[in-house]
Amino acid sequence: MALATATTSRDSLIVVANRLPVHRVRGGSVGEWETSPGGLVTALYPLLRERGGWWVGWSGSAGGDARVFEHEGISLRPVPLSRGELEHFYEGFSNETLWPLYHDALRTAQFHRDWWRTYVEINSRFAEAVCSLAAPGSAVWVHDYHLQLVPGMLRSSRPDLRIGFFLHIPFPPIELFGRLPWRREILEGLLGADVVGFQTRLMAQNFLRAARAYTRARGAGSVLHFGGRSLRVLPFPISIDVDEFGRIAAEPGTLARAAGLRRRIGENRKIILGVDRLDYTKGIDVRLRAFEEVLRRGDLTTRGACMVQVAVPSRGGVDEYAAMRRLVEQTVGHINGEYGEPGRVAVHYLHRNLSRDDLIVYYRAADVMMVTPLRDGMNLVAKEYVASRPDETGVLVLSEFAGAASELRQAVGVNPFDVDGMAGALVRACSMPEREQRHRMRAMRRRVRAYDLYAWAESFLGVLAEDPPG
Ligand code: GDG
Numbered sequence: 001m002a003l004a005t006a007t008t009s010r011d012s013l014i015v016v017a018n019r020l021p022v023h024r025v026r027g028g029s030v031g032e033w034e035t036s037p038g039g040l041v042t043a044l045y046p047l048l049r050e051r052g053g054w055w056v057g058w059s060g061s062a063g064g065d066a067r068v069f070e071h072e073g074i075s076l077r078p079v080p081l082s083r084g085e086l087e088h089f090y091e092g093f094s095n096e097t098l099w100p101l102y103h104d105a106l107r108t109a110q111f112h113r114d115w116w117r118t119y120v121e122i123n124s125r126f127a128e129a130v131c132s133l134a135a136p137g138s139a140v141w142v143h144d145y146h147l148q149l150v151p152g153m154l155r156s157s158r159p160d161l162r163i164g165f166f167l168h169i170p171f172p173p174i175e176l177f178g179r180l181p182w183r184r185e186i187l188e189g190l191l192g193a194d195v196v197g198f199q200t201r202l203m204a205q206n207f208l209r210a211a212r213a214y215t216r217a218r219g220a221g222s223v224l225h226f227g228g229r230s231l232r233v234l235p236f237p238i239s240i241d242v243d244e245f246g247r248i249a250a251e252p253g254t255l256a257r258a259a260g261l262r263r264r265i266g267e268n269r270k271i272i273l274g275v276d277r278l279d280y281t282k283g284i285d286v287r288l289r290a291f292e293e294v295l296r297r298g299d300l301t302t303r304g305a306c307m308v309q310v311a312v313p314s315r316g317g318v319d320e321y322a323a324m325r326r327l328v329e330q331t332v333g334h335i336n337g338e339y340g341e342p343g344r345v346a347v348h349y350l351h352r353n354l355s356r357d358d359l360i361v362y363y364r365a366a367d368v369m370m371v372t373p374l375r376d377g378m379n380l381v382a383k384e385y386v387a388s389r390p391d392e393t394g395v396l397v398l399s400e401f402a403g404a405a406s407e408l409r410q411a412v413g414v415n416p417f418d419v420d421g422m423a424g425a426l427v428r429a430c431s432m433p434e435r436e437q438r439h440r441m442r443a444m445r446r447r448v449r450a451y452d453l454y455a456w457a458e459s460f461l462g463v464l465a466e467d468p469p470g
Contacts, residue, residue: 088118127153152192273366290422
């Protein structure tokens with residue numbers, strides 16, 4: 001503790017998230033770490049490296065110790081979690097209670113009091129870790145649904161800290177949030193922050209309504225008064241490192257590999273791409289059914305089009321995820337069985353992690369990008385596709401229930417529950433004249449460039465540095 005405090009400067013930043021931004025290299029020697037893929041890491045790692053500071057989070061495997069270490073210029077403080085704690089806190093309360101409830105109750109949320117007790121315990125372990133590092137007056141930025149009690153806990157033990165909280169997933173409407181037996185505790189946890197950020201205005205409004213309904217918080221507009229203090233509740237739509245995607249997308253090597261991919265798939269076939277974590281919120285199954293519908297009607301044939309679905313393995317320990325994987329794989333098999341021919345597959349399915357460079361090769365090769373979650377906080381894949389299209393062609397088909405839809409208005413919007421509607425959108429996307437593609441893509445690229453990852457982080461931290469509202 002003494003060592004940590006001594007190395008922390010007064011204005012440094014402490015990021016607190018469920019996971020550390022690194023994982024152990026498989027098969028590597030003990031102590032070898034690698035930067036992890038994923039939305040939050042993509043967003044914050046470059047920023048912290050630039051600014052210097054701490055990242056507090058779980059290491060990714062059960063057990064372990066709390067010894068701090070450095071990785072690529074960032075000080076990391078692991079929070080150890082036992083196997084049993086992971087089952088209750090991570091798989092249980094975070095991913096079987098909060099995740100489905102916050103995503104429009106797409107699956108039934110499980111409410112278990114012993115999961116909740118572990119959630120409280122682990123949140124307090126994270127808060128203690130922060131307290132042991134934080135110099136007086138430090139800025140602390142807490143992330144996501146796993147850690148919603150941390151701001152309140154920090155507020156009561158360390159009122160000197162500037163505390164920010166950002167929710168990466170949707171905050172649900174009060175009709176759904178109100179089901180949570182611990183709704184008041186969660187809200188009061190969040191109200192401990194100076195700034196509470198959400199992906200969209202609507203999600204911020206959902207929170208404001210719930211806070212006024214279930215706690216003593218009062219206030220109008222984006223300011224709430226609670227416990228003798230005031231806090232700000234605002235939208236901060238997260239983004240990506242736009243220049244980095246643009247740069248890799250324009251490299252000759254990327255272009256050559258994209259051309260090679262197109263040749264292998266068939267020069268004259270439209271490539272329809274999906275890239276998602278294998279999660280039931282992402283709408284992969286309905287999207288596949290829409291593609292099947294298009295083939296069934298004969299609006300497209302496998303001679304003229306094929307789909308590439310990259311499904312990144314995710315939360316395999318939770319039953320609903322294993323079931324979704326089976327459904328997706330069954331559907332892919334069914335479509336290929338019905339419509340594929342030797343040498344001409346209808347759906348190419350990749351269940352694996354790709355490197356970022358490989359991902360950008362796919363973005364560059366794809367004529368149509370299908371981003372059709374049933375509910376999503378933002379969806380960075382949509383923005384990555386736009387950033388990876390320097391020639392301004394390509395069509396983005398985007399769910400109206402993704403946070404990204406409020407910014408990327410020139411996408412082809414779809415209701416991701418509507419198979420026929422999505423089939424229609426897919427046909428339209430595959431036959432969209434190049435002029436219209438450019439018109440839409442240019443406008444989306446302008447938006448994505450104007451507010452990138454750095455602007456997102458700067459605007460959040462800028463508001464966090466302001467004096468509290470009156
Ligand atoms: C949560 C919210 C919100 C995907 N496959 C590979 C790979 N990825 C990268 C993508 C993208 C990220 O993972 C996925 O981000 P999303 O935004 O699509 O989705 P979630 O993981 O659900 O993230 C979401 C986000 O937090 C940020 O706030 O937008 O709404 O649910 O960056 O490129 N990266 C690599 N290989 C892959 O195979 N390297």
